[in-house]
Amino acid sequence: MRNVLCQSLLGQIADPAFVFLTGDLGFQALEPLRDAAAGRFINAGVAEQNMVSVAAGLAWSGLKSWVYSIAPFVYARPYEQIRNDVCMHDLPVKLVGNGGGYGYGVMGATHHALADYGALLCLEPMQVFVPAFAADVPPIIRRLGEFSHPAYLRLGRCELPAGYGLPVYSAWRQLLEGGGTALAVVGPLAGGILGAVSRLRVARRPNLWVITELPIRAGEIPPAFLSQVQSAGHLLVVEEHVAQGSVGQMLAHALVGLGKAPRRFTHRCALGYPTRSYGSQTFHRRECGLDPESILAELQS
Template structure:
């Protein structure tokens, strides 16, 4: 996703002289082209994440839309107060970009993981969190972000491409059931594990949701849920403040009753051991094998 992101941001910076890009001293082998394009509108703010968000707010006050880039945990937690006060309360066009959301940085360890980012940010005023699932979603999210011109967070990960041309929206129907018995909703690239788990099953609907909070509920998704009444939400994020809770709250408000709801989410470090992103997904039951098992059980229940 990072190369898609880099290419698209390069285009944005070329087209609009009132856009600035700030990095917190990261982006080797990824941001060089942006730097070359943006020249003095590319700022390496050093290893000083809180300051760079304040700087972005100052730039935005002077009518510059500003991207602020780091790896997800540093971009979110280190400068949460700056995001809340300097950016969100003033509703400024500052776009926080966190690379490697979830367990994306795998073996780098807990300091480099961001499994509570959506929970932290989605409670703040005016901000929308964007989580691409497929690599082509990055362009869609960026188009939404620069159109809305308000605080945004973009969580990047390792997404695969769509296999067929796809008309991307904020909610996407990825796998279509003949008659749905389960509705699966995935946040981010963990959707690829769900696709693998579904395999040849023709009774499972799979959707991705690219924005939290959900901007507009999709009728196809509501119809699927109403038919299946069994929902699995899959996210590389802790349960608290994640997409699952968000969905449940929306369904409750619409008086939609479920037979079963299953949240598959990041569980932190259950074995207290570390490994690749796939290792941590497995530890949390987010791997294709476990999703498949959960689907089988849910179909029988």
């Protein structure tokens, strides 16, 4: 999604308030933005805490600050500065983290972001955007360009099955209809799962939704989703994030508050490192039961 991000941000340069800071990352992707933005593209170096404080100061002066690094470096290293300098003043600083979840695979736990959006959503008034597909990035960037609050954009790898036509972007989208389980997926996991469950016969096929914007507010949950949860009696939530602070927790809380709790609730999430081993993103997803085959088995159980 990095290349799509770059092309989308090029459309923001016409705004004289646009300014972009990177923590010495984005090579072989952000060069067109660097060249076009010139003095408004700042390489802040490997100094994420300082970078966020500078971005906050620029936003305080009236600019629209974008801050880029890999996901663990853009949220965990400067967390105090995000809280104190950005969120406490409700400044329009946009944090962009590439490789959310297990995205950086064999580089290990220091380069994984398994608790990013849960931690950031503790900081009011932070909003989070988790595009599932590359096509989601341009509309999100356009929205963030006019967004006057702190935001976090978690990027991953687009896994959209070939030939699938996406519905128009929205915070909640139904990607597949069926007669089975209500299935809610967060982020790029949706692509691989969509390809796998599409092979099920209609009666067993889930009603598959992808959730892109957080936090979840009870009044914004689509009525169609609520109806499907009630009729199916089983809700399966899948996300590449630990249970604490997760979409699964937020959604369960909202459904209980609405009196719409399903009879059965299953949450597939990041489990850390069950075997104390490191591998590719695919390896870690499989260990946690987040791979398409595991989700397919859950739906057929």
